Amino acid sequence: MSARPVGLWLLVLAGAVVLATVAGAIVVMGSPAEQRRMRIDERRVDDLRQVEAAARAFRADTGALPDTLDALDARPGVALDVSDPETGSRYEYRKTGADAFELCATFITDTAAKREAKRRWQDPHWVHGAGRHCFTFRIDGGSRSDPQPRP
Structure with a gap:
């Protein structure tokens, strides 16, 4: 041989x-395309986290939540990404009470379906499905994620 x-x-x-x-x-x-979609959604969550933190700081400084996202974004020294990194559309902010607000975005991926695999490192407050999803926050009681997407 x-x-x-x-x-x-x-x-x-x-x-x-x-x-x-x-x-x-x-x-x-x-796939690489799926990885890209996940990174874009991670960026959306990071942007919303910054908006949440800015709203909390606004509330601490002024005693009230901002009425609009523009009011929050216009504060001196605050640099927020308030637009979707892929579509350019603005994230949604809505004051729902004296100490409560809602942030909404449209996601590509479904982290709720992968929650068990990511439970060790993923903040459960930011779990979302694919499509439009809103997160609700209450200043005096911490934050929580609304598990159901809102139309």
């Missing part, structure tokens, strides 16, 4: 292992 056929079989075997590894990685991590 010559060395050439053995080398050829080793090359074929190594190629099959590489392909299987790449396919396994895509199955576990998702």
Whole structure:
């Protein structure tokens, strides 16, 4: 038996292992397009976290929540990303009471479906489904995520 056929079989075997590894990685991590969608949604959540923190600071400074997102964004020294990174549409802010407000955005991915796998590192207050989702906050009682998307 010559060395050439053995080398050829080793090359074929190594190629099959590489392909299987790449396919396994895509199955576990998702496709590059899915990873991009997840990163965009993570950016949306980060933006909303900043808006939440700014609303809380506004309330601490003035004694009241802002009436609009524009009022919050116009504060000196506050630099907020108040627009969706993909569509450019503004996030929704709505004051729902003296100490309560709601933030809404439209998401591409469904983190609620992956909640069990991510439970160790994902803040449960920011779990969302795909589509429009609103998060409700109460200043005196902490924050909570509304588990149901609102139309």
